Each structure stands twice: as C-alpha cells, then as structure tokens.
Amino acid sequence: MDIRNLLYRPTEAEKSAVDEVLGPPDSGWDGGSFGGLDGRVAYGGHAAREKRHMLLPALHAVQDAVGGVSRGALGYISDRLTVPPAEAYGVATFYALYGVDETGITTIHVCDDIICTQYGAEALCDSLDDALGSNGVRWERSPCLGQCDRAPAAMLHQPGKGYANAAPVDTRSVRAIGFDELDPGVVHQDRSELALLRRVGDVDPESLESYRASGGYETLSRAVDLGPMGVIEELERSNLRGRGGAAFPIGVKWRGVAEAPGPIKYVIANGDESEPGTFKDRLLMEGDPFAVVEAMTIYGFATGATHGYVYVRGEYPTAERRLTRAISQAREAGLLGADVAGSGFDFKLEVRRGAGAYICGEETALFASIEGHRGEPRQKPPFPTQHGLFGKPTGINNIETLLAALYALQIGGVPFSALGTEQSSGPKLFCVSGAVDRPGVYEVPFGATLGELLELSGAGKIGAVLLGGAAGSFVGPEAMSMPLTFEATRAAGATLGSGAVIVFDDDTDFGPVLARIARFFRDESCGQCVPCRIGTVRQEEALGRLSGGRPLGSRQEERKRLDDLARVMTDASICGLGQTAASAIQSAIRLGLPGAPQ
Amino acid sequence: MTTTDRQRVTISASVDGKTVELPEGSSVLDACRSAGVGLPTLCYGPTMTPASACRVCVVELEGSRALIPSCSRELEEGMEIRTGTDRAEHSRRLVLELLGSASELDRSEEQLAGWMTMAGARSERFGPPAVEAPRQPPSPGHHGSPELAAAATVYEPAKVEDELYVRDYSRCILCYRCVDACGVEHQNTFAIAVAGRGFDSRISTEFDFALPDSACVYCGNCIAVCPTGALVGKIEYDMREQGAWDESSQEITRTVCSYCGVGCNLDLHTQDNRIVKVTSPHDHDVTLGNLCIKGRFGWSYVGSGVDG
Numbered sequence: 051m052d053i054r055n056l057l058y059r060p061t062e063a064e065k066s067a068v069d070e071v072l073g074p075p076d077s078g079w080d081g082g083s084f085g086g087l088d089g090r091v092a093y094g095g096h097a098a099r100e101k102r103h104m105l106l107p108a109l110h111a112v113q114d115a116v117g118g119v120s121r122g123a124l125g126y127i128s129d130r131l132t133v134p135p136a137e138a139y140g141v142a143t144f145y146a147l148y149g150v151d152e153t154g155i156t157t158i159h160v161c162d163d164i165i166c167t168q169y170g171a172e173a174l175c176d177s178l179d180d181a182l183g184s185n186g187v188r189w190e191r192s193p194c195l196g197q198c199d200r201a202p203a204a205m206l207h208q209p210g211k212g213y214a215n216a217a218p219v220d221t222r223s224v225r226a227i228g229f230d231e232l233d234p235g236v237v238h239q240d241r242s243e244l245a246l247l248r249r250v251g252d253v254d255p256e257s258l259e260s261y262r263a264s265g266g267y268e269t270l271s272r273a274v275d276l277g278p279m280g281v282i283e284e285l286e287r288s289n290l291r292g293r294g295g296a297a298f299p300i301g302v303k304w305r306g307v308a309e310a311p312g313p314i315k316y317v318i319a320n321g322d323e324s325e326p327g328t329f330k331d332r333l334l335m336e337g338d339p340f341a342v343v344e345a346m347t348i349y350g351f352a353t354g355a356t357h358g359y360v361y362v363r364g365e366y367p368t369a370e371r372r373l374t375r376a377i378s379q380a381r382e383a384g385l386l387g388a389d390v391a392g393s394g395f396d397f398k399l400e401v402r403r404g405a406g407a408y409i410c411g412e413e414t415a416l417f418a419s420i421e422g423h424r425g426e427p428r429q430k431p432p433f434p435t436q437h438g439l440f441g442k443p444t445g446i447n448n449i450e451t452l453l454a455a456l457y458a459l460q461i462g463g464v465p466f467s468a469l470g471t472e473q474s475s476g477p478k479l480f481c482v483s484g485a486v487d488r489p490g491v492y493e494v495p496f497g498a499t500l501g502e503l504l505e506l507s508g509a510g511k512i513g514a515v516l517l518g519g520a521a522g523s524f525v526g527p528e529a530m531s532m533p534l535t536f537e538a539t540r541a542a543g544a545t546l547g548s549g550a551v552i553v554f555d556d557d558t559d560f561g562p563v564l565a566r567i568a569r570f571f572r573d574e575s576c577g578q579c580v581p582c583r584i585g586t587v588r589q590e591e592a593l594g595r596l597s598g599g600r601p602l603g604s605r606q607e608e609r610k611r612l613d614d615l616a617r618v619m620t621d622a623s624i625c626g627l628g629q630t631a632a633s634a635i636q637s638a639i640r641l642g643l644p645g646a647p648q
Numbered sequence: 649m650t651t652t653d654r655q656r657v658t659i660s661a662s663v664d665g666k667t668v669e670l671p672e673g674s675s676v677l678d679a680c681r682s683a684g685v686g687l688p689t690l691c692y693g694p695t696m697t698p699a700s701a702c703r704v705c706v707v708e709l710e711g712s713r714a715l716i717p718s719c720s721r722e723l724e725e726g727m728e729i730r731t732g733t734d735r736a737e738h739s740r741r742l743v744l745e746l747l748g749s750a751s752e753l754d755r756s757e758e759q760l761a762g763w764m765t766m767a768g769a770r771s772e773r774f775g776p777p778a779v780e781a782p783r784q785p786p787s788p789g790h791h792g793s794p795e796l797a798a799a800a801t802v803y804e805p806a807k808v809e810d811e812l813y814v815r816d817y818s819r820c821i822l823c824y825r826c827v828d829a830c831g832v833e834h835q836n837t838f839a840i841a842v843a844g845r846g847f848d849s850r851i852s853t854e855f856d857f858a859l860p861d862s863a864c865v866y867c868g869n870c871i872a873v874c875p876t877g878a879l880v881g882k883i884e885y886d887m888r889e890q891g892a893w894d895e896s897s898q899e900i901t902r903t904v905c906s907y908c909g910v911g912c913n914l915d916l917h918t919q920d921n922r923i924v925k926v927t928s929p930h931d932h933d934v935t936l937g938n939l940c941i942k943g944r945f946g947w948s949y950v951g952s953g954v955d956g
Contacts, residue, residue, distance in 0.1 A: 052861070053861065053862060053863055054857045054861035054862070055855065055857065067921050121855055124854065124855075132829075134838030134839075134841070134863065135843040135854035135863070136838060136839055136840055136843075136852065136853050136854045136863065137831075137838060138842035139839045139841065139843055139852065139853075139854040139855060140843045140852070142714035143786035143788060143843045143844050144788055144843075144844070144845050145788060146788045146789030146790075148784070150785075150855075151785070163747065172725070190790065191790065192789075195874075209758075227745075250928045308898055311950070323868050329938075358917075389758070393817040395925060406788070407788070407789075407845070411839065422847075422850050424842065428700075429700040429717060429720055429802065431721075461675060502947065536918075558684070569791075571787050572791060572846065572847065573790065573791060573846060574789070574846070575787075575845075575846040575847065576845060576846065577822065577842070577844070577847060577848070578701050578822075579703050579820075579847055580698075580699050580701070580702050580703050580745060580747060581703055581705070581739070581742070581746070582848060583822070583847055583849070584746040584747070584750050584847065585742075585746060586846070586847070587750075587794070587800050587847045588746065588749070588774050588799065590776070591774070591793055591795075591796055591799065591800070594794055594796045595796050600796065602743050602773075602774075602775050602797075608771075611773065612776070614738070614742055615742070617735075617738060617739075617742070618738065618742035618743065620714075620737045620745075621706070621714060621715045621735060621738070621739045622703045622706045622714070622742075622743065623703070623714070624700060624703075624740040629714060
C-alpha cells in the first residue's frame with residue numbers, strides 16, 4: 051500500500067518534452083536522478099512551490115508530444131513542479147484539450163456550435179464515423195472554434211505536431227487537414243478608412259520591419275514622452291471602455307493598477323476569446339500581433355508592471371505562434387526586456403496558451419489558469435487591480451480594447467472621444483456571422499445601427515440576431531434601427547457583449563439553437579458554484595422536455611421552472627458565466643421566436 | 649506595535665434596517681447573525697475559510713447587482729444588507745432545491761432539513777432522480793444527452809476501500825471542505841482534489857486510484873468537515889446501512905488522547921456502550937476539530953476483552 055502513481059514512469063519522449071519547457075531537473079527531489087548531495091540538502095520551500103504556474107505549459111508539452119497525458123507523465127510533471135498529483139490530475143481533467151490516461155491519439159475537433167450548424171456541421175458530424183474509419187483518428191464535437199467567418203470549422207490535434215485549424219471543411223477535406231496556416235480572414239471594408247483593422251492582411255504579421263514601416267512603435271515613443279501618468283490621463287480623456295463585455299472605463303482600470311501599492315504588478319492581454327460567434331481578437335492577434343505587443347508594452351509602462359502575459363485561446367495556434375515570434379523579434383530589437391526603447395523601463399512579456407475552457411475568458415479564472423490551477427473564478431471583491439494574478443495588482447484587458455487604447459494614444463484622447471457617441475467612444479469591431487453573404491469582422495464607429503452593420507455584410511430576411519454570443523440575447527428584425535452602443539443596447543435589454551452578431555434567417559427553427567446554447571453552458575460551467583453547476587443541467591433538461599412536448603407537469607410549471615433557474619443563476623452565481631447562462635434562452639422566449647418554448 | 653496600541657476599529661452597518669456594530673474583519677454573515685438573522689451555510693464550516701461556492705448564504709447588498717455570499721464578504725462601513733427580500737430568499741431556496749435534486753441529503757448535518765423546510769424547498773420539482781448509472785471518467789466539455797424525464801444526479805456507488813472510511817459521493821455537494829481540509833486549511837496532505845469540470849466534477853485522487861493507493865494518511869479530517877455524510881467512518885456507514893445508527897441513544901464522552909503529548913481532546917461517541925465514532929470539538933484551540941489516524945481510529949483496544 052503506497053502511492054500507486056509512483057509505479058508509473060514517464061517515457062523518454064514525455065520526459066524530454068517536459069524538460070524542454072522546464073529545463074533539466076535540479077536534483078533528485080524534483081524528478082532528476084537521486085545522488086550527490088541530494089540526501090543531505092533540503093530542497094523545496096517557496097522556490098519549489100513557485101514553479102506551479104508552469105503546470106499548463108508542461109501539460110501542453112506532453113499532450114502535444116505524445117497526444118495525451120499518461121500516468122507517468124503526470125507523475126513526472128508533479129515531481130518537477132512540486133504539485134500534488136491529485137491536484138495536477140484535477141487541473142488536467144478540467145481542460146477539454148488534455149486527454150488524460152491515454153496517449154497517441156490524433157483528434158479532430160469539429161465545431162457543432164450555432165453558426166457552424168447553419169453551414170452543415172451536423173451532416174458533417176454524421177458522416178465522420180464512416181469517413182474516418184478506425185485508423186487511430188478520433189473526432190469530437192467542439193464548441194465554437196472562432197472561425198465563424200468560414201464555417202464549418204474543425205481543428206486537428208496530432209501527436210508530435212500540435213494543433214491546426216481548418217475552415218471551411220467538408221467530409222473529404224476533414225480527413226486531410228494539414229499544418230499550413232490559414233489567413234486571418236477577409237477584411238471586407240476599405241482598410242484605409244479603418245483604425246483597428248488597418249494592418250490586418252496588409253502588413254506582414256511575421257515582420258517587425260513591416261510593422262514599423264506602417265507606423266508601428268511610434269505610439270510607444272509617444273507614450274514614453276507622455277510618461278506613465280500622461281498615458282493614463284490621455285486614456286481617461288478618450289473615454290474608452292472595455293470591449294470584452296463589461297464595458298469598464300479603461301482609464302479607471304489603468305489608474306487603479308498604477309496607483310495600487312507594491313513593487314510587483316502584472317498586466318494581461320485577454321486573448322481567450324471563446325464566446326460563440328466571436329473571432330475579432332483572433333483576427334487581430336493573427337493579423338497584427340506586433341500591435342498587441344506594443345500595446346502591452348505601453349500598458350506595463352503606464353501601470354508600472356514589469357511582467358505581462360498574453361493569454362491566447364488554446365484553439366488559436368496561429369495566433370500563439372505569431373505572438374511568440376513577435377515578442378522575440380521585439381526583444382531582439384530592444385523593444386522588450388531591460389530598458390525598453392531606451393526609456394529605462396524593464397518589461398517582460400510572454401504568451402500563455404489556454405487549454406479548452408470558455409470560463410478562462412473570465413478574468414479571475416484566467417488568473418487561476420496562468421497560476422497553474424483549475425480555471426475557477428474567484429469571488430469579487432477583491433478586484434484584480436488590488437489582488438489579481440499571484441495576488442498582486444493586475445491590469446487585464448481584452449485584445450480589442452488594447453488595440454483601441456493604442457489607437458487612442460496615437461490620435462490623442464480627445465479626438466478618440468469624438469468618435470462614436472458620448473458614452474461609447476471610438477471604433478468598434480463586430481463579428482458578423484451566420485445567415486449573411488459576407489461574414490467577417492467589421493469595424494464601425496459606435497452608433498452605427500444594427501441594420502447598417504447587416505447591410506455591410508449582406509443579410510437577407512432575418513428571423514433574429516443573437517447579439518453578444520451565447521451569453522448575449524436575441525433581438526428581432528424590429529431592432530434594425532437600434533444603434534450599436536453600450537447605452538442603446540442596455541436600454542433595449544440587450545447587450546453588445548463580445549461583439550458577436552449572429553444572424554439567423556427567417557425560416558430558422560430556434561429549438562435546436564437554444565438546445566445547443568443550453569448544452570454549451572452545461573459543458574462550460576466550471577462546476578464551482580451550485581446555481582450554475584446544477585442550474586445549467588436543469589435548464590438543459592427543462593428546455594429539452596418543453597421542446598420535446600413532454601413537460602414535467604404542465605407547460606406553465608415547466609416555464610416557471612426555467613424562469614426560476616434563470617433567476618437564481620443570474621442572481622447568485624459567482625461569475626459572469628452563470629449570470630448570463632440563461633440570458634439568450636430567456637430573450638428567445640420573450641421574443642416568441644419560432645421553436646422557443648411558449 | 650503591541651496589541652494595546654492597536655486601535656480596535658468598529659464597523660457599523662445595517663441588516664434588515666437594524667444597525668449592527670462589529671469589529672473590523674467581521675463578515676457579512678457575522679453581521680447577520682449579530683442581528684439575529686440565521687442564514688444557512690454549507691461550504692463554510694466553522695473551522696474553514698469560506699469557499700464561496702454553495703451560495704446558500706446569499707443576501708442582498710444595496711448597490712450590488714448580484715447577490716453576495718455573506719460568509720466570505722467582509723463587512724464594510726455603511727453596508728445596507730437585506731436578508732429577507734424575495735430575491736434573496738428565492739436564491740437560497742433554489743440553491744437548496746438544486747442541491748437536493750442532485751445529491752442524497754438524508755444523512756446531512758441536522759440543520760439542513762430545517763433549512764429546507766424553512767425555505768420551502770422542494771427538490772422533487774425537478775423530476776425523479778435519474779436511473780443509477782456509473783459515472784464516466786472525466787470528459788470536460790462533453791456530456792451525454794440528458795434523460796429529460798428524470799433529473800441527472802451525482803450518483804455513484806459508495807467507495808468502500810478499507811476498514812476506516814467510506815466515500816459515498818452520491819451525497820457529495822462539492823462544497824470543497826474535504827479538499828481544503830486535506831490541503832492548505834488543515835492537513836497539507838493534498839490526497840484529494842476536484843477533478844473534471846462542471847456538473848461532472850467530483851472529488852478524486854489522481855486517476856481515481858483507491859484511497860489506500862493515494863497520498864491519504866487517514867487522519868479523517870475530511871470526514872470531520874463533510875456536511876452531508878458523503879465521507880463517513882466505516883462503522884457509522886455500516887450501522888446506517890443496517891438501520892442501527894441511532895444518534896439519539898448515543899453518548900458523547902470527552903477525554904484526552906493518550907497517544908502523544910499534544911493533548912488533543914477526543915469526543916467518544918458511544919452507542920450501547922461501544923465506541924462508534926471519535927471526533928474532536930471544532931472549537932478546541934489545539935485541534936480545530938482535527939485529529940490524526942491514531943486519535944480518530946486507534947481506539948480498538950478500548951474495551952477489548954470486555955465483551956469479546
């Protein structure tokens with residue numbers, strides 16, 4: 051009777067994959083061979099425990115190398131990082147992209163979310179068992195892969211090679227997904243009139259020279275001239291509000307971090323874009339990675355943070371690779387590291403990869419993920435500007451927000467605030483997908499109406515539009531004149547959320563759409579708080595009974611049950627996921643959409 | 649700075665319109681209790697840091713969009729707290745109903761049944777419990793089609809792996825108390841953690857190995873904090889299964905553990921003059937309710953040879 055996991059050893063391939071990320075072990079106490087002074091010297095303490103943040107990178111390393119996390123590999127990683135095996139197992143089983151306890155699996159993740167299903171994803175899924183046969187390739191359904199402008203989408207994971215996106219795919223092409231990277235996506239508008247998208251598809255995302263030739267890094271020089279407080283005051287004048295969903299004023303956040311006491315602070319770019327129907331951050335990270343790096347450098351400079359992270363969604367391998375490359379080029383050019391651009395400011399920036407968890411887009415869950423824990427959100431307060439990553443003051447903003455801040459600093463806060471409306475300033479990106487002729491990311495000033503946006507993308511007869519993704523709400527055709535601003539959508543009981551605009555045509559049966567949304571939340575709930583963990587299950591059950599015409603008791607009782615669940619999830623959940631898990635479904639019911647429970 | 653120099657700061661707030669004054673560092677729950685309002689708590693045990701997970705103690709706070717967990721929210725000057733609003737009562741009732749619909753609660757801490765009655769919680773409104781099916785290994789992001797006619801539960805067969813503990817996870821409400829007691833809060837053994845995601849999360853050792861094959865040291869401090877009887881001593885489990893467990897006939901005798909010099913208090917629970925369980929008082933300065941394997945389980949010599 052002893053710890054059984056000690057019986058399992060890592061293979062050489064697993065060991066070298068882990069060592070490549072963590073370096074060789076220091077001693078027999080952290081996975082090396084036991085010898086020398088090991089028996090007489092104490093190791094451990096803070097130095098050992100502080101390595102935990104490398105847990106996800108180490109799990110990724112073995113997953114990518116051998117296609118799964120075996121018992122031996124998990125044990126070795128636990129030794130290397132001084133993480134209890136039970137906790138490492140808890141982390142590995144939290145994230146959808148890790149396969150635990152088996153290796154050698156090639157997996158095709160097929161998106162069956164509410165946009166890809168409009169483009170035949172169900173038929174594709176139905177054909178896959180036959181198409182793939184049993185040659186060691188497995189396929190799985192996946193939530194939105196962020197390729198909604200070219201649905202249906204799939205993602206390949208192959209041992210030894212890693213991840214590759216493919217879109218659009220069909221039964222034939224899904225068997226032959228290669229590792230050639232996709233373009234970021236088509237920009238349908240005239241780039242010369244755009245601010246946030248002006249470089250996407252135009253400037254070489256792999257070349258610092260190309261970025262500089264387009265005016266890149268001029269804003270950093272300007273920021274250095276302004277000084278930290280000058281930057282923050284400029285942003286306060288810009289009236290820029292966060293684009294991630296919560297619409298928090300950026301000046302307040304940056305000032306909060308800058309004025310928080312203590313020598314250690316962090317800044318984070320939230321690129322864990324996982325809201326169904328949202329792909330703008332992918333476009334920016336893939337198409338303009340140096341702008342993300344420049345914006346983060348300014349973020350660190352303004353707030354006094356010397357360490358930054360870009361947390362990239364695990365399903366975005368191209369974005370991760372390009373950002374990593376951009377960071378190393380910037381470092382070589384003296385634009386990161388000690389003495390950034392001759393300003394005397396030290397700044398280190400690194401990329402962290404998510405592992406398949408929608409919840410990690412929530413800021414405190416994202417902190418937990420970087421720290422090497424399960425992506426479980428934390429109760430606020432305390433707020434991140436006081437106690438964030440590793441318990442230190444932390445600034446965290448969405449990718450689009452950071453690029454908008456870069457633009458505000460480029461043109462000046464006051465001119466920026468003159469764009470859009472008084473309460474919603476600046477340019478805004480919208481991800482238009484579904485039943486439109488030209489799906490893609492569109493940049494419009496705040497205040498453009500929904501109808502104008504859909505005209506740009508070529509919509510036909512509309513049944514409903516889902517604003518803000520699964521966590522957003524449906525609006526009907528009568529909302530076409532609604533200005534797309536924070537204030538106007540709020541007044542209409544809707545939300546801009548993540549900027550997803552998912553269009554459904556007028557013969558849509560919304561029953562399956564709502565069922566998919568309910569399934570999504572049931573799958574993506576972290577499981578921490580009761581209203582969301584059990585509420586999302588009961589919501590899926592009640593919705594399924596209603597649409598199947600087999601209510602428990604009367605239809606009224608079933609509706610009451612749904613309403614009660616919506617209410618407790620909205621009122622009492624820890625984080626935004628639970629608080630919005632009923633929002634789209636409730637809005638569909640209110641609008642009386644065809645197929646929604648009546 | 650000595651303690652006498654320190655200014656004792658008092659925070660003043662209102663609970664249901666009644667002004668309360670408490671020392672700095674108190675929680676909203678403390679404030680509610682001092683105003684005479686009893687609120688249920690599940691994930692917050694008397695010796696533990698609140699996990700803020702169960703949400704059964706939520707109250708309304710003026711100016712806050714969502715309800716707040718009273719156990720973990722620090723009291724601030726001027727807070728206006730309302731405990732009896734329709735909204736707060738609705739959430740507390742729904743949380744109890746949801747818990748009852750997913751887990752078996754009939755062996756929970758005594759107060760729970762009272763809270764359910766008081767709140768008017770009816771778990772059966774979510775349908776009869778789904779047919780007992782073994783739980784699958786964790787597969788985050790995926791789940792099978794719901795049964796619809798019945799409510800999914802956390803059912804799994806009780807894990808009886810040794811002579812000391814039973815882990816009966818059909819009763820687990822995932823309050824994190826056992827994980828925290830095994831980990832940073834008390835024991836620092838880290839034998840168990842939450843594995844999987846969402847509704848499919850469960851308390852697990854690495855790869856779900858049996859407890860004797862894990863890092864568990866059998867201190868039983870997880871049992872001591874479990875509020876629902878998911879973790880129990882083997883003797884208690886067997887007696888309950890046989891219908892022989894009768895708490896009303898049990899006597900509790902307080903004594904001091906005879907093994908080492910720490911001096912842990914032991915409460916010997918006896919039924920029919922035989923020890924059936926050993927605990928330590930939660931309010932004991934030294935133990936905080938914790939013991940080691942010897943104190944909690946090493947008593948079989950008591951009375952040996954008396955009646956065979």
